[in-house]
Amino acid sequence: MIPGPFSYHRxxxxxxxxxxLSTLGDDARPLAGGHSLVPMMKLRLATPEHLIDLHDIAGLKGVTRDGNNVLIGAMTTQHELLASEVIAKSIPVLHEAALLIADPQVRYRGTVGxxxxxxxxxxxxxxxxxxxGAAYRLEGPNGVRKVAAADYYQGxxxxxxxxGEILTSISIPVPAAGHGHAYEKLKRKVGDYATAAAAVVLTMSGGKVETCAIGLTNLSETPLLADAAAKAVIGTSLDAASLKKAAAAAQAIMAPAADARGPVEYRKHVGGIMVMRALQRAAAKAA
Known part of the structure; x- marks a missing residue:
């Protein structure tokens, strides 16, 4: 199918x-890379009367380090993220994950924002x-506000x-020096969404986990922060029992949909495996 008629603004x-966006209201949608919106328009699942293309707005691209934070402009593409020395040196888990997003053609156009x-x-x-622990800068008719990523996703x-608001940039605290990181993603084929995926950022001290954060992808209607799973490994050497305990705690908050990627129990099972693999690989990278 092809999209319905719309007016184009740049x-x-x-x-x-x-x-x-404020004037046109619900009839308008912002356009970044278009990889989510345009397919929905082609299927007539989204029928905006106005598209607001953000590509000519100066200042919405680029990656910079500002003290202990990295700032990413919303219109920065995944390809540009991969090419960034700031990301490679300061937050390498983003580099690792960007390589697993779709394919090179999509990464050249798809934006982080x-x-x-x-x-x-x-x-x-x-x-x-x-x-x-990122935060998003939102700019709208009532000014500028920052919203923690943990508070942003509601369904x-x-x-x-x-x-009327636009997400214009992302601020990320730089993880501690010597941290370990991993993003484990199980998918059916290149370009597919994750059947299950887990992100881990941790630090080690004396062979034991000192700090840890675990995030989960496509295992609920929102991204998940698996706090109980992370707490389960603090103070441990990530022995088999601790890994299983963390996986079980993560599975307890998973609520994936049964779809072509598998039934609910299968997706929760492999979600637990992704958590264990990510923990082990992150620990191996930690200095």
Missing amino acids: PTTVADAVKL GNVANGDPGNDMPALMLTL AYFTAIEA
């Missing part, structure tokens, strides 16, 4: 984009943002963003 400032903004439970970056395609 503002050059965030203020102009916000004004258009688009991946985190729309609340698609299958997207990879949201769970990583939870794991890393499938339902987020804390308000009418």
